[in-house]
Every structure is written in C-alpha cells, then in structure tokens.
Amino acid sequence: MNREILRIALPAIVANITIPLLGLIDTAIAGHLGSETCLGAIAVASMIFNLLYWNFGFLRMSTSGLTAQAFGRGDEHGCVEVLRQACVAALTVSVGIIVVQAPLLRLALWVIDPSPGVGVLAARYYHVCVWGAPPVLLMMAAKGWLLGIQDSRAAMLVSIVVNVLNIVCSLVAVYLLGQGFMGIAMGTLAAEWLGLAYTLWLVRRKLPKSAFVGGRLTFSWSSAFVGNYRRFFSVSGDIFVRSFLLMLVNLAVTAIGARSGDLVLAANSLIQQLNTLFAYFLDGIAFAGEALVGKYFGSGDRRRMRLCVRRLFVWAAFLTAVFTVFYTFPQFIFSLLTDKEMVIATAMDYRWWCAMLPLAGMAAFVWDGVFIGLTRTRGMLTAVAVATVIFAMLYAVLPSSLGNHRLWLAFVVYLATRGIVQTVLYKRVELQG
Numbered sequence: 001m002n003r004e005i006l007r008i009a010l011p012a013i014v015a016n017i018t019i020p021l022l023g024l025i026d027t028a029i030a031g032h033l034g035s036e037t038c039l040g041a042i043a044v045a046s047m048i049f050n051l052l053y054w055n056f057g058f059l060r061m062s063t064s065g066l067t068a069q070a071f072g073r074g075d076e077h078g079c080v081e082v083l084r085q086a087c088v089a090a091l092t093v094s095v096g097i098i099v100v101q102a103p104l105l106r107l108a109l110w111v112i113d114p115s116p117g118v119g120v121l122a123a124r125y126y127h128v129c130v131w132g133a134p135p136v137l138l139m140m141a142a143k144g145w146l147l148g149i150q151d152s153r154a155a156m157l158v159s160i161v162v163n164v165l166n167i168v169c170s171l172v173a174v175y176l177l178g179q180g181f182m183g184i185a186m187g188t189l190a191a192e193w194l195g196l197a198y199t200l201w202l203v204r205r206k207l208p209k210s211a212f213v214g215g216r217l218t219f220s221w222s223s224a225f226v227g228n229y230r231r232f233f234s235v236s237g238d239i240f241v242r243s244f245l246l247m248l249v250n251l252a253v254t255a256i257g258a259r260s261g262d263l264v265l266a267a268n269s270l271i272q273q274l275n276t277l278f279a280y281f282l283d284g285i286a287f288a289g290e291a292l293v294g295k296y297f298g299s300g301d302r303r304r305m306r307l308c309v310r311r312l313f314v315w316a317a318f319l320t321a322v323f324t325v326f327y328t329f330p331q332f333i334f335s336l337l338t339d340k341e342m343v344i345a346t347a348m349d350y351r352w353w354c355a356m357l358p359l360a361g362m363a364a365f366v367w368d369g370v371f372i373g374l375t376r377t378r379g380m381l382t383a384v385a386v387a388t389v390i391f392a393m394l395y396a397v398l399p400s401s402l403g404n405h406r407l408w409l410a411f412v413v414y415l416a417t418r419g420i421v422q423t424v425l426y427k428r429v430e431l432q433g
Contacts, residue, residue: 001304001311005288008147009315011156013284015143018159029170029184038181041114041121048108048126052097054247058239059090059137060144061290062232065372067148068294072301076208079149083203085232086141094133101130121181128185135196142199146206150291154202162195169194231375238377242384249388249414256395256407264404267347270334271408275357278323282365285316289369297374309426312366320362327354353408360412363419371422376429383421387414 030038063086070078097104105126109119139162143155170187173179179186250272257268289312296305326333330351334344364383371380391414398406 001307002315004292005285005308005311005315008150008152008288008291009284011152012147012287013281015152015156015159016280016283018163019280029174030181037115037117037121041118041125041181042184044109044112044114044118044122045125045129047112048105048122049129051108051247052104053136053140055240055243056090056093056137056140057243058236059086059093059141060147061239061372062086062236062375062377063141063144064147064287064290065294065375065377066232066235067145068150068291068373069298069375071149072295072298074299079145080207082148082232083141083145083207086145087138089232089236090137090141091134094137097133098130101127124182125185128182129189132189132192135192138196139192139199142203145203147287147291148294149206150295151206152287152291154206158195158199158202161198162191165191165194235375235377238381242377242381245381245384245388249391249411252391253407253411257404260404263342263346266340266343267350268404268407270343270347271350271354271357274327274330274333274354275361278327278358278361279365281319281323282316282362283369285312285319286365286369286372288312289366290372293370293373294375295373309370312370313363316362316366320358323358324355327351327358330354350404350408353405353412356412357415360415361419363423364415367419367422367426370426374429376425379422379425379429382425383418386421387417390414390417 030042063082066082067079070082105123109123114122139158143158146152146155146158166188168187169190170184173183173187173190174181175183177183253268253272254265257265289308292308293305296302296308328351331344331348334347367383368380371377391410394413395406395410398409400406402409
C-alpha cells in the first residue's frame with residue numbers, strides 16, 4: 001500500500017511544484033524588459049487567469065474520481081465515457097470563456113483596479129492568452145483521467161513538457177522574433193496548444209483497445225451525454241461551488257491584508273506562499289487518495305480502501321511534521337522570497353501561525369482526495385461552506401485590537417473546521433459501508 005501511494009504521490013508532487021513555473025517564467029522575462037509596467041501587467045493577467053481557471057478545477061477532480069471508480073470495476077468503457085464527458089465539458093466551458101472574454105476582462109479589471117498603463121498591457125496579454133482556454137481546460141481533464149487510471153507519471157510529464165515549451169516559445173517570441181512584451185503572451189499561447197498536442201498523443205496511447213474501431217478512435221458527441229452524464233455534472237457542480245467558496249476566502253485574506261497597509265499585505269503574501277508550498281506537497285497525497293480510494297471503492301474492496309485511508313494519513317502526518325518544524329523557523333524561507341528586511345520582520349511576528357497552518361490544514365487536504373475518490377463531493381462542499389461561514393463569523397466577532405492576528409486565527413480555524421467536518425462525514429460513510 002505504501003508503494004502504491006508513493007508511486008502516485010511522488011510524480012504528483014513534482015507536477016504540482018512545476019505549476020507556479022508558468023507564472024514565474026513569464027514574470028522573469030517581463031522583469032528583464034526594462035519596465036515595471038510590464039511586471040505589473042503580467043501579475044494582473046496571471047491573477048485573472050488563475051482565478052478564472054480555479055473555478056473549473058472540477059474538470060480534473062470529477063474526471064479523476066469517476067475514472068478511478070470505473071478503473072477499479074475493470075470497466076474500460078466507463079473509463080472512456082468519463083473522458084468523453086470531461087472533454088465535452090472542457091470544450092463547452094472554454095468556448096463560453098472565449099465568447100464572454102470582454103465582459104470577463106472588464107469585471108476583473110474593475111475588481112483589481114490596476115493603473116491605466118498596467119491595465120492596457122494586461123488587457124493585451126489577456127486577449128491573446130484567452131485563446132488558450134481550450135487547451136488548458138482539456139489538459140486539466142486529461143490529467144484527471146490519467147490520474148484516474150493510476151498513471152500520475154504521465155500527468156507529471158504533461159506539466160513538465162508544457163513548462164519547457166513555455167520557456168522555449170516565450171524566449172523565441174520575445175528575443176528572436178522581437179515581439180517584446182506581447183511575445184510573452186504569444187509564447188505562452190503556443191506552449192499551451194503544443195502541450196495539448198502532446199497530451200492528446202499521450203492519452204491516445206493510454207486508451208484501451210475497445211476505444212478503437214478498425215484502428216481509428218471512435219468519438220460520438222451524443223455518447224458523451226449518455227449513461228452517467230448526470231452523475232458527472234452533479235459531481236462537477238458540487239466542486240464548482242466549492243472552488244468558488246475557496247476563492248472567496250483567499251480573496252478575503254488578501255483584501256483584509258490590503259486594508260491593513262502595504263507592509264502587512266506583503267507579510268501576509270509571504271505567509272500565504274508558505275501555505276501554498278505545503279498544499280503542493282499534501283496535494284500529492286490527496287491525488288493518491290483520489291486514484292487509490294476511487295479504485296478500491298469501485299472494485300468493492302472496502303478493506304483495502306480503509307487501509308489506504310489510514311496510510312494516507314500516516315504519510316500526510318510525516319510531511320506535516322517536517323513542514324511544521326521548518327515553518328516554526330521561517331526566516332530563511334522568507335529571506336529567499338524577499339530581501340526587504342521590514343517585510344521579513346513583520347512576517348516573523350506571525351511565525352507561530354505559520355507553524356500552525358500545516359497542522360490545521362492536513363486533514364482537509366487528505367479528506368479532499370478521499371472524498372473525490374468516493375465521489376462524495378457534496379461532503380466536500382458542505383465542509384467548505386461550514387468553514388467559510390465560521391471564518392466570516394469568527395473574524396467579525398474577534399476584537400480588532402488583535403490586529404493581523406485576528407485574520408490568521410480565523411483562517412487557521414477555517415482550515416481545521418474543514419478537516420473536522422469531513423472526518424465526521426467520512427465516519428458516516430464507513431457506517432453505511
């Protein structure tokens with residue numbers, strides 16, 4: 001069981017770590033173009049796309065859980081049908097994004113409110129990269145499918161290939177083709193479409209023989225909406241609302257920090273980076289939960305499923321202990337992220353909250369993977385909804401004299417509440433089984 005978990009978790013962790021590289025590469029190139037406006041435009045545009053695509057994470061998660069269950073049942077046809085449904089959903093959503101790209105941009109710029117110069121460049125970048133919605137969302141669905149068939153290594157390769165392509169294409173467009181700032185957008189867009197071509201080639205190799213007729217891949221748009229399509233969209237709907245609530249909480253953390261001044265905002269951003277780094281590692285364990293719990297649940301092997309859940313928590317506890325030790329003394333990490341001594345000193349005032357983030361969030365991350373594998377997404381939504389209400393109420397009732405500690409206390413309780421609610425809900429699942 002430990003080998004099975006690590007076989008999926010380790011490539012997933014590597015893939016997760018490469019995720020921020022896309023934004024970092026574009027930022028690094030923009031930073032060498034000699035204008036702060038370029039850097040600001042990249043930051044704004046990246047935030048818009050991150051928030052936009054965040055809400056469609058169900059394309060990966062729903063596909064992963066449903067595919068893993070079909071894989072556990074030995075249902076090759078079911079695995080292929082889930083992939084078809086996910087691809088149709090990804091294409092539908094991406095076309096919708098392209099159609100309403102103008103009002104989406106106006107709304108985003110109104111919320112973020114950048115300077116006029118930054119806003120103009122960000123809009124130009126956005127109008128190029130928005131055409132990358134189809135490959136981005138299709139690759140999201142493909143990664144979920146690959147994880148569902150227990151192949152996280154292939155999903156890792158997709159992430160690595162896209163990042164390498166992004167580096168090469170952006171450098172070529174900016175410097176060899178002389179496109180300047182817009183070369184960053186052109187390179188990113190080219191990398192996404194080339195990455196999709198590689199992903200489709202990879203997925204085709206993984207498809208069962210039953211998906212082909214006379215050596216050709218069969219695909220019917222209507223077949224993507226038969227069978228379990230209602231289940232796919234039911235699961236996806238829960239995850240969509242959950243993702244929206246998660247986004248609201250993260251936006252609230254940023255907005256509250258901004259109202260406390262630039263120094264506190266900068267310090268909070270460092271702490272959020274620590275939480276994000278921990279999430280990248282714990283998500284690897286969660287991905288293993290999606291694939292393995294889904295497989296054992298689909299095959300009806302409840303004993304192996306329960307053993308898998310226990311071992312997932314053992315590995316998560318190990319990682320949590322390591323991160324808690326590092327986060328108790330976070331000055332070294334802060335110094336890697338910034339050279340501003342005042343920002344580091346301010347962030348160090350909240351070092352104990354840094355140490356508590358892994359402890360409070362561990363259960364929530366692991367349970368998310370387990371619940372996706374079980375396709376009990378309503379439980380995930382319930383946990384986040386309850387935690388969001390408690391976060392808002394707790395922040396409202398805590399005395400303002402606590403300052404920024406008030407925010408981090410509410411956020412730590414929010415993370416812990418998610419884990420507690422899901423623990424209770426899982427016990428009900430066990431009793432039913």
